[in-house]
Amino acid sequence: MQVVECLISKPSKGSAGKTGLWRTYKPVVDESKCNLCMLCWLYCPESVISSGGSCIVIDYEYCKGCGICSEICAKKAIEMVLEE
Amino acid sequence: MLKEITILSFGGQGGVTAARILALAAVKDGKFAQAIPQFGAERRGSLVRSYLRLSDREIRRHSSIRKADVVSIFAEKILKMVELKDYLKENGIVIINSETGGDYCVNASEIALSLNLVSAGWPIVNTAMAGAMAKVLGISMDSLLKAINETFHGKLAESNSKAAEKAYEVVHKCR
Amino acid sequence: MRTIMTGNQAVAEAVKLAKTEVIAAYPITPQTVIVEKLAEMVDSGELDAEFIRVESEHSALASVYGSAVAGKRSFTATSSHGLLYMYEMVWWVANARVPLVMSVVTRTIGPPWNIHTDHTDILTMRDSGWIISMAENVQEAFDLTIQGFKICEELSLPFTAGMDAFQLSHTSEVVDLPDQETVDEFLPERKQSYVFGDEDFTVGSIGPNEYTFKLRKDTFETMLKAEKVVEKVSREYEELTGRNCGLFEEYKLDDAEYAIVMMGAWSGDAKDAIDELRREGIPIGLLKLRYVRPMPRKIKRVLEGKEVLVLDRDCSMGVGGILGLELKSFVDNVSNVIAGVGGVDVGVEELVKMFSLFVEGKLEETWWFV
Numbered sequence: 131m132q133v134v135e136c137l138i139s140k141p142s143k144g145s146a147g148k149t150g151l152w153r154t155y156k157p158v159v160d161e162s163k164c165n166l167c168m169l170c171w172l173y174c175p176e177s178v179i180s181s182g183g184s185c186i187v188i189d190y191e192y193c194k195g196c197g198i199c200s201e202i203c204a205k206k207a208i209e210m211v212l213e214e
Numbered sequence: 215m216l217k218e219i220t221i222l223s224f225g226g227q228g229g230v231t232a233a234r235i236l237a238l239a240a241v242k243d244g245k246f247a248q249a250i251p252q253f254g255a256e257r258r259g260s261l262v263r264s265y266l267r268l269s270d271r272e273i274r275r276h277s278s279i280r281k282a283d284v285v286s287i288f289a290e291k292i293l294k295m296v297e298l299k300d301y302l303k304e305n306g307i308v309i310i311n312s313e314t315g316g317d318y319c320v321n322a323s324e325i326a327l328s329l330n331l332v333s334a335g336w337p338i339v340n341t342a343m344a345g346a347m348a349k350v351l352g353i354s355m356d357s358l359l360k361a362i363n364e365t366f367h368g369k370l371a372e373s374n375s376k377a378a379e380k381a382y383e384v385v386h387k388c389r
Numbered sequence: 390m391r392t393i394m395t396g397n398q399a400v401a402e403a404v405k406l407a408k409t410e411v412i413a414a415y416p417i418t419p420q421t422v423i424v425e426k427l428a429e430m431v432d433s434g435e436l437d438a439e440f441i442r443v444e445s446e447h448s449a450l451a452s453v454y455g456s457a458v459a460g461k462r463s464f465t466a467t468s469s470h471g472l473l474y475m476y477e478m479v480w481w482v483a484n485a486r487v488p489l490v491m492s493v494v495t496r497t498i499g500p501p502w503n504i505h506t507d508h509t510d511i512l513t514m515r516d517s518g519w520i521i522s523m524a525e526n527v528q529e530a531f532d533l534t535i536q537g538f539k540i541c542e543e544l545s546l547p548f549t550a551g552m553d554a555f556q557l558s559h560t561s562e563v564v565d566l567p568d569q570e571t572v573d574e575f576l577p578e579r580k581q582s583y584v585f586g587d588e589d590f591t592v593g594s595i596g597p598n599e600y601t602f603k604l605r606k607d608t609f610e611t612m613l614k615a616e617k618v619v620e621k622v623s624r625e626y627e628e629l630t631g632r633n634c635g636l637f638e639e640y641k642l643d644d645a646e647y648a649i650v651m652m653g654a655w656s657g658d659a660k661d662a663i664d665e666l667r668r669e670g671i672p673i674g675l676l677k678l679r680y681v682r683p684m685p686r687k688i689k690r691v692l693e694g695k696e697v698l699v700l701d702r703d704c705s706m707g708v709g710g711i712l713g714l715e716l717k718s719f720v721d722n723v724s725n726v727i728a729g730v731g732g733v734d735v736g737v738e739e740l741v742k743m744f745s746l747f748v749e750g751k752l753e754e755t756w757w758f759v
Contacts, residue, residue: 137500148249150258151295152337194259210334234561240391247393249561253504272563274526274657275734276556305643341654 144192146199149176153195155210163207170199170208217351218279219266219341220301223288226333228340232286233264235344235361240268241268242357248273260344261295268351282306286347288339289320290315309385313338319388320346325380329373345378346385355382396530396557399564400492400550401426402441403534404464405436406572409492410579411456411463411515413441413449417471418504419554420494424466444472450478457482457489458592460581462538464489467556469496469510471508476513483518484604485593488579489548490534495523496554497655497731501748505732506554508653511710512681514549518608520615523652525638527562532626533633533679535572539622542580546608546616553654554732571629595633604632615683636685638677641667645674647748648692650716651700652678655735659700662740671748678712689720696722698747702729709754728758 139145164185171179171186178189179199188199200208222227230251237247245268251265264280287293290312302308310316318388326337330358333341341362348358358378363371400423404412412431414424415657430436437485440455443449448465453463465474472493482489493514493615497507514521518542523531530552537548552558567575616636640660642648654676666673676688697720701710704727708714713725726743730736735758747753 146260149260151261151291154226180295234393237561241393243390246563247561248563249393250556251559253555253559274660275737276526276553276560276654277658278734279735280738 148191149194150189150191153190153193153213155195155197156190156213157188157193157197157199157208158211159186159193160189160207160209165205167204169204171200173198173202188207216267216271216273217284218267218282219268219284219286219347219351220279220282221266221286221288222296222301223262223264223340224292225262225340226259226310226336227288229264229288230263231339231348231365232288232344232347233266234354235365236266236347236357237268238361238364239344239353240351240359242355245269246271246273250276250278252268252278261292268353269319283386284309284347284351286343287311287316288343288372289321295296307350309343309347311343313363314388317387317389318346318385320381320385322346322377323383325377329377331373331377341374342377342381348378349382349385350360355379358382390568392564392566393561394527394564395559395560396524396527396552397422397494398426399527399531399566400466400534401430402566403531404490405430406539406567406569407462407464407535407571407576409436409438409464409538409697411439411441411453411462412465413443413452413456413463414465414467415443415446415449415471415534416735417446417468419496419558420466420468420471420492422558423494424490427464441633441742447478450475453489453523454482454485454487456480457487458485460579462542464491464581464690466492466494468494469498470542472510473498473511473550479514479519480517482547482592483608486545486608488545488695490537490541491547491549492530492534492543493549494554494558495551495552497612499673504554506556506654506702507730507732508551508701508711510728511549511551512703515676515681517669518546518612519682520544520546520548520619520680521551522549522680523529523678524557525652525654525656525677527557527560527680528564528632529634529679530557531564532630532632533588535576536622536626536634538579539576539625540615540619543618543622544611546611546615551653552606554693556654560566565630565632569594572625575613575626575629580758601709612683616687636680637688638675639691640675640677642676642691645672647671647693648676648695648697649673649744650676650688650692650697650712651702652681652712653702655702655729655740658735658737659740662744663736665737665741666744671745673744681712681715684715686719688716691698692720696723698744698752699723699725700720700743701725701727703727704730724752724754726752726754726756730757733758
């Protein structure tokens, strides 16, 4: 029997585990400033940003805290806060 | 006697460096030592295992440490992520960067912060933890300071030496 | 000087102490640190060598092929897929009888993508005419690299010093480094094997079939002679440093009824396992191969009358372990087991279990250890 399962990987969420644990700084969104332009969604290298209707939503289980969203946000709506 | 030590740290905290500094210090004490970084998916922030072996005789084995005599935990948060008994022998000793939760405790984060040993927002606790571990493992402060000064230079050598000395002094039984 | 060092650092130190003149290498994990260290040494002026940056492993070996032919002491290093990428040059260098040293930090071959140790990569060089050595610890990685220069230059054959990925390359352990004077005394300046005169010449051009035949026969015979040269050089090194790095090492073998044969970093774990079994009164010992080429033929005598288990961290598909096959060709009573392939951790605990099964006669041939 060919052991194909050892050769094949499929796209899935968090194959490296809960990578949110790696974070030093956490991106925190100011809902009043977010205008849902979705630029952060476009730039997020981890695909952890989605739209939550009135404001973006960040999946903190997998966000590694790189800060690109905060850098790119035209409205300065995302602040990087030191994790506890 | 062979003593096996596993360091559990987050990538970026300096677990690998701590193991190497302690190995170098033990060798300066005239002992045999071996430091093995566990390579895999380690990145800044992910859980990293580093191994340290100490002995009076030549250390011949090269496999990883399964259950250690001593486990050193560099962040309290790690206790919630791992099953300690998977890493530690029965009656093994835990040295932890915290006020509680181990056999020996030291607030290495506070020591690192007080000496401004910080990188990208994190206290770098490796030399403080190395100081605490040296005390528990019977490695001389003199050799540890020499090892630190061979690893770091200038101001960094100074603050890391102070961190090790402070932790060596304040590490205490907490169980 | 007694200190601690990783295998990669120790090899870089050896290359420096050997006063290597040309280095060309392409980075690949876990070998990269060797050439990084050497690049730093060249940059700081600590090592007076030409460091050639190349675009691939094939070019790395091609570059040092050229410099070694031109009479310069030359070094390169690689691992796994890097070695396979330079495979054409591996044979070219050997067939042209070019003395140079290459460090192979043994790493398994993908897929799956995997950076950990086994011995399949270095053993792809087995039939090419390279001298092939394998270190048990960081000290041996250092010692073999230094001796490699002398051995390859005496035999006009390329030399590879193998060491296990991470278990040696990235592990810090105790080493004792000789000083420059000691190494200078041991290792004379590079002896030129090709005679350069005023006339122009080409190395490795077209030739009649008979030339190929003659060259291969000569390399074959040189490999037989190499056993003596390795032993001689290792004695010379021992006189200066107190450390013997001969063709193989015997551990508790004299009165042993059972003998384990293996090579590489896990031989150290095997020694600890043998000590445990000896405490239970089991007459077992180890023959650690430091060299695969030349294959030390006299181990036949050493192993005579013993039950032999050859432990391979590599395999030849459907047939067995590669060292197992080798030993079966000239040693009696050989069983063979494959384990640790792909970097699967095999420690003292597992080896005690495996050796016990072997002694009890319950070990299956080419059993894949899990």
